[in-house]
Amino acid sequence: MNEFADSSKTPKHPYPDARGRYGDFGGKYVPETLMCALDELEQAYAAACEDDAFQAELRALQINYVGRPTPLYYAKRFTEHLGGAKVYFKREDLAHTGAHKINNALGQALLAKRMGKRRLIAETGAGQHGVATATAAALFGFDCDVYMGTEDIERQKLNVFRMKLLGTNVVPVDSGSKTLKDAINEALRDWVTNVADTHYVLGTVHGPHPFPLICRGFQSVIGREARQQIMEQEGRLPDCLIACVGGGSNAIGLFFEFLREDAIRMIGVEAGGYGIESGQHAARFAGGKLGMLQGAYSYVLQDENGQILGTHSVSAGLDYASVGPEHACLFTSGRVEYTYATDDEALDAFQLISELEGIIPALESAHAIAHACKVVPRMDPGEVVILNMSGRGDKDVHQAARFILSEDLT
Numbered sequence: 001m002n003e004f005a006d007s008s009k010t011p012k013h014p015y016p017d018a019r020g021r022y023g024d025f026g027g028k029y030v031p032e033t034l035m036c037a038l039d040e041l042e043q044a045y046a047a048a049c050e051d052d053a054f055q056a057e058l059r060a061l062q063i064n065y066v067g068r069p070t071p072l073y074y075a076k077r078f079t080e081h082l083g084g085a086k087v088y089f090k091r092e093d094l095a096h097t098g099a100h101k102i103n104n105a106l107g108q109a110l111l112a113k114r115m116g117k118r119r120l121i122a123e124t125g126a127g128q129h130g131v132a133t134a135t136a137a138a139l140f141g142f143d144c145d146v147y148m149g150t151e152d153i154e155r156q157k158l159n160v161f162r163m164k165l166l167g168t169n170v171v172p173v174d175s176g177s178k179t180l181k182d183a184i185n186e187a188l189r190d191w192v193t194n195v196a197d198t199h200y201v202l203g204t205v206h207g208p209h210p211f212p213l214i215c216r217g218f219q220s221v222i223g224r225e226a227r228q229q230i231m232e233q234e235g236r237l238p239d240c241l242i243a244c245v246g247g248g249s250n251a252i253g254l255f256f257e258f259l260r261e262d263a264i265r266m267i268g269v270e271a272g273g274y275g276i277e278s279g280q281h282a283a284r285f286a287g288g289k290l291g292m293l294q295g296a297y298s299y300v301l302q303d304e305n306g307q308i309l310g311t312h313s314v315s316a317g318l319d320y321a322s323v324g325p326e327h328a329c330l331f332t333s334g335r336v337e338y339t340y341a342t343d344d345e346a347l348d349a350f351q352l353i354s355e356l357e358g359i360i361p362a363l364e365s366a367h368a369i370a371h372a373c374k375v376v377p378r379m380d381p382g383e384v385v386i387l388n389m390s391g392r393g394d395k396d397v398h399q400a401a402r403f404i405l406s407e408d409l410t
Contacts, residue, residue: 020209025325072229085379099391101132107218109136112199125180126317127159129203134168204247205324208295223257248324250390271313272340315363341370362391
């Protein structure tokens with residue numbers, strides 16, 4: 001059975017089209033030297049979607065290596081604390097390497113193997129995609145280089161060490177804002193130079209087509225599992241889905257399976273940083289404009305001259321100036337609601353879930369939890385919410401301590 005391509009053919013969600021467009025968004029805005037590589041990748045992915053052997057190998061790795069299916073956990077104490085709908089956590093934090101990123105990295109590594117590539121490159125912000133790519137490279141024997149902004153290297157020292165331990169070379173990026181945007185720029189430059197033997201494992205549902213399609217495909221396992229699990233536990237579909245949105249891979253991974261269910265409310269939560277008025281945030285829908293960044297047309301934080309603005313978030317994984325084109329399409333159509341949580345709200349949620357549920361969430365996931373604290377109490381007790389716990393907070397303990405305790409644990 002084709003697990004990750006068939007849903008995109010339904011009349012209610014015919015995206016992307018043949019040009020790699022999600023409505024007005026997406027496309028391929030890259031140097032001519034990369035067009036052949038993107039065409040090759042698109043053809044390889046399409047063939048893999050129809051290849052039972054490829055899907056069987058991927059499924060075996062998901063079960064025996066990643067630890068799928070990840071649990072759907074009823075957060076009883078959190079639910080009682082809020083006093084509204086029942087809240088379930090989709091526990092991507094329990095996947096191997098500690099986040100949903102392994103779903104995409106492992107799938108793309110299999111594609112690279114299929115295409116005969118010998119080397120993987122990637123970008124990373126919070127480090128989780130870098131760790132996932134380094135893990136896949138170690139598993140299959142690829143050489144691997146991961147580009148990471150020096151600001152993020154400082155915030156995520158644990159994940160930098162994990163990547164090095166896995167045999168990956170971490171390449172510091174000291175240009176621009178020294179964060180995820182700049183790491184992607186350097187990874188794209190590398191790919192242009194070494195496209196013959198290198199595959200770029202782009203980490204989210206952004207970038208030139210077919211990357212948003214491929215990443216969505218590999219991450220959609222989250223929603224497929226959640227649908228089956230909630231039917232087993234509640235005997236019904238959820239009323240609301242909530243997920244944080246950086247590039248948007250964990251959110252689309254949960255949402256995609258349910259997009260045809262018009263009655264289900266979906267909420268994506270961006271990084272509000274110090275607040276929209278401060279200008280120090282990463283809330284593209286609240287403060288961005290239409291534009292092109294790193295291969296795709298979407299919402300971008302930019303000034304009146306089209307220059308990319310600096311971004312800020314306590315969470316390195318949400319600290320990015322654009323958002324995936326499918327999310328832009330879902331925003332303009334009104335199918336998905338998008339809001340934001342500030343640094344302070346996310347840090348409060350980080351502590352709350354740690355204390356109530358014994359689960360230390362990633363700071364990315366804490367943004368979704370922060371918004372759940374606003375939405376869930378206004379819902380009826382008979383309603384059901386699924387929140388995607390996109391990753392665990394081990395990587396964020398040092399960062400959180402700086403803000404919560406005013407201490408440096410290094």
